[in-house]
Amino acid sequence: MKKNIFSKFIMAGVAVLTLAACGEPDDEITSINYGRNFSPTDMKASVRNRTNVELSWTVLPGITTYNVEVFANDSLTFSGSPVQSFTVGPDQVPVTIKGLEGETAYSFRVQALDGNESRNSKWSTAYAKTDSEQILKTVAEEDIKGTSVTLRWPAGEEAAKITLNPGNIEYNITPADIAAGAATITGLTPETDYTAVMTRASGKTRGKISFKTGIDLADTDILVKAGEDIATAVANAPEGYRLILEPGEYGVTKGGDEPADFGGALKITKKIAIKGLRQNEHPIIKGRVEVQADLDIDQVSFDGTGTDGGQCFNFNGETNLDHLNITNSEISNYTKGFFYLNVAIVVNTINIDNCVISNIECSGGDFFDSRKGGYNTFNLKNSTIYECAKERDIFRMDDASEAVSATPVITVDHNTFYNVGSGGANYRVFYIRFVGNKITYTNNIMVGTNYKRGFANQSKTDQEPTLENNVYFNTENLIEAGATADASISWFDEKGKNLDPQFKDAAKGDFTVQNDNVKDTKAGAPRWM
Numbered sequence: 302m303k304k305n306i307f308s309k310f311i312m313a314g315v316a317v318l319t320l321a322a323c324g325e326p327d328d329e330i331t332s333i334n335y336g337r338n339f340s341p342t343d344m345k346a347s348v349r350n351r352t353n354v355e356l357s358w359t360v361l362p363g364i365t366t367y368n369v370e371v372f373a374n375d376s377l378t379f380s381g382s383p384v385q386s387f388t389v390g391p392d393q394v395p396v397t398i399k400g401l402e403g404e405t406a407y408s409f410r411v412q413a414l415d416g417n418e419s420r421n422s423k424w425s426t427a428y429a430k431t432d433s434e435q436i437l438k439t440v441a442e443e444d445i446k447g448t449s450v451t452l453r454w455p456a457g458e459e460a461a462k463i464t465l466n467p468g469n470i471e472y473n474i475t476p477a478d479i480a481a482g483a484a485t486i487t488g489l490t491p492e493t494d495y496t497a498v499m500t501r502a503s504g505k506t507r508g509k510i511s512f513k514t515g516i517d518l519a520d521t522d523i524l525v526k527a528g529e530d531i532a533t534a535v536a537n538a539p540e541g542y543r544l545i546l547e548p549g550e551y552g553v554t555k556g557g558d559e560p561a562d563f564g565g566a567l568k569i570t571k572k573i574a575i576k577g578l579r580q581n582e583h584p585i586i587k588g589r590v591e592v593q594a595d596l597d598i599d600q601v602s603f604d605g606t607g608t609d610g611g612q613c614f615n616f617n618g619e620t621n622l623d624h625l626n627i628t629n630s631e632i633s634n635y636t637k638g639f640f641y642l643n644v645a646i647v648v649n650t651i652n653i654d655n656c657v658i659s660n661i662e663c664s665g666g667d668f669f670d671s672r673k674g675g676y677n678t679f680n681l682k683n684s685t686i687y688e689c690a691k692e693r694d695i696f697r698m699d700d701a702s703e704a705v706s707a708t709p710v711i712t713v714d715h716n717t718f719y720n721v722g723s724g725g726a727n728y729r730v731f732y733i734r735f736v737g738n739k740i741t742y743t744n745n746i747m748v749g750t751n752y753k754r755g756f757a758n759q760s761k762t763d764q765e766p767t768l769e770n771n772v773y774f775n776t777e778n779l780i781e782a783g784a785t786a787d788a789s790i791s792w793f794d795e796k797g798k799n800l801d802p803q804f805k806d807a808a809k810g811d812f813t814v815q816n817d818n819v820k821d822t823k824a825g826a827p828r829w830m
Contacts, residue, residue: 338364338413338422346427349817352403354429357395358411364391368412368421371398375408377428388414403434404505436460437499437508442581447491447517454499454508456482461502465495474499491517516545516578524578527551531586532567535575543574546584546601553588555609564607566591566615577601583631593618597626605635605661612666614640616648616674624650633659637666638690642674645704650678655828656685659810663690667697667732668721675707675735682712685812685826687719692726700734700761709738713745717812717826719804720749725777725785729754733762740766742794746802746814746825751777755790768794772824774801798822804829 341358349355356369371385372378389396401407407429413422436454444451452463459479463472465486478484489495491514499508518524521542525534527549534544555565566589577583577600585602592614603613613635614625625640625648632639639661642648661668668690669679675698695718698709711733722728729752731740740763742756755778756766771794777783778790780797802825805813812829814820820830 337420338415340422341367341411341413341425344409344411344425344427346407346409346429347817347821348429348432349397351432351435352399352401354398354401354407354409354431355395355817356398356409356411356427358425360391360394361413363415364413365416366390366414367394368414369396369398370410371401372408372410373402373405376406377408377426379408379410379424379426401431402505403431403507406430433506433509435508435510437497437510440510440512442579445512445515445580447515448489449485449487450489450495450497450512450514451483451485452497452499452510453483456480458482458507459501460499460507463497463499465489465497467493467495489514491515513580515580516576518545519543525551527584532565535567535569535573538571538573540571541573543576543597545576545578547578548582548584550585550587553586564588564605564609566611569594569596570618572596574599575601580629589635590614592616592622592625593620595623595625597624598630599626599628600630602631602633604633608635610636610665612638612641612670613661616640616642616646617644618646619644621646622648624648624652626650626652626654627656628652628654629656631657631659633657633661635661636664638663638668638670638693640669641666642671642676644674645701646674647705647707648674648676650680651676652678652680653682653684654680655683655826657810658684658686659688661689663693667694669696671698671701671735673699673701673704675701675705676709677707679709679711680714681716682714683716683826683828685717685719685828686721687717687807687810687812689721691720691722691724692728693722694728694732695721695730697732698735698738700736702736707735709733709735710741711738712741713743714741715744715824715826716746717829718745718747718750719807719812721747722750722752725751725753727753727787729757729790730779731757731762731766732759733757734759736761738763742766742771743769744771744822744824746772746774746819747776747779748774748802748804748807749776750779751785753778753785754787755779755782755793757791758787758789759791762791764791766792768796770822770824771797772800772802772819772822773797774799 344358347355366388370383373384410424410426412424438453472486494513496511525546527547531551553565553567568591570593572595574597583602587604589608778786800819802819803815805811
């Protein structure tokens with residue numbers, strides 16, 4: 302009985318299938334026409350060049366036009382009337398909106414159209430706040446004096462006030478200043494880093510610029526003329542004095558009297574400072590430096606062409622030092638390295654700030670090289686290093702803790718490295734073995750590095766370094782292990798960003814960043830942003 306019921310059920314199903322097969326087929330669905338267009342998706346508003354905003358969104362098929370509206374002093378409420386309203390075609394996306402005011406919150410909305418008003422999409426929205434305006438021009442050398450400065454901007458551009466700090470010095474801009482596009486502010490302190498902020502009557506910033514006032518020679522300053530014997534000037538200067546060098550070349554002889562003999566060593570045996578007179582035209586010292594006392598260097602170029610193959614700075618004294626400070630300077634064309642510390646002393650602090658260092662081969666030595674001695678603090682900041690140490694370590698510090706007492710803290714922040722360690726050698730960025738070392742590596746751009754041992758491979762090197770906001774491109778074994786990676790690599794910068802900075806002209810030493818995504822990170826040496 303059950304068998305017959307099951308058979309009838311099967312026959313009924315076959316009959317239904319047969320009838321369905323014999324009927325008219327449904328039309329094939331090839332498109333869906335919705336009642337209205339979809340709203341733009343993935344909409345983003347990104348600030349570009351301070352007061353421009355780039356709007357981007359995903360372009361969908363069938364859309365012929367987009368309505369764009371811009372509301373000022375607004376946070377996605379879209380109240381009142383838009384300050385800008387226009388249409389763009391799909392091929393114009395992303396669109397850059399110009400003519401916006403600085404330090405202002407803007408709301409943006411976009412609507413998709415296809416020619417049928419009844420099908421207009423709902424609005425998609427985005428928000429951005431513009432950066433401060435910048436109409437102040439870079440301060441020219443001739444406009445900087447010891448106690449005054451002339452600031453310039455496009456003639457006719459209005460502003461109300463300029464405030465300088467330190468000192469909270471206020472200057473009210475006159476109609477004559479606006480017409481000329483210039484204002485001279487007096488009563489400043491010599492050799493002081495100032496920041497000037499220009500504002501509208503509303504208080505919003507129109508420009509911000511930094512500069513350093515010029516030299517007003519003090520009793521402890523010695524002016525050195527171009528062509529004078531720099532070694533003699535150093536030897537004759539009293540302890541604690543400062544040599545102010547005019548622009549020009551200063552050769553350090555190897556014992557002869559002719560320029561062909563330049564390339565010798567300048568001996569620093571007492572605390573002294575060497576500073577270039579001009580901010581934008583540095584004196585050039587052709588030779589090496591033997592450091593046996595505290596030394597401050599500012600606005601000076603060092604050229605190692607013709608030297609004996611040693612490092613630019615060689616610590617070779619017998620007593621501990623407080624500091625070596627090198628700021629706003631250029632160092633190039635040395636064979637073995639940047640500095641060498643191969644005596645049993647401690648340098649409390651080594652500071653390298655806002656320098657450009659290039660073409661240091663590191664043949665027979667490492668770049669920053671400490672062997673028998675040590676330091677407590679080493680800061681490398683805001684600097685550019687390129688075409689250096691192709692097959693040697695960048696930072697080397699041997700464990701000399703049985704001979705000297707030091708607590709090494711190494712900070713590497715806001716630097717641009719290009720073709721440093723690019724030779725594919727069996728070295729690393731940090732070869733640090735002095736016990737108790739701590740490493741901070743933040744906000745740097747590194748391009749063209751290929752160390753088989755990556756950042757580090759020594760158990761004595763800080764195993765928990767601080768790594769933050771670094772950008773890498775065309776590098777091996779830094780973010781992750783590559784094809785050439787040595788199995789002993791200690792750590793990687795797994796949070797590092799793999800982005801091409803698109804340097805303007807790296808071959809000519811111009812590392813201006815042109816990739817907006819890299820600009821947004823604010824990494825690298827500030828001079829290239």
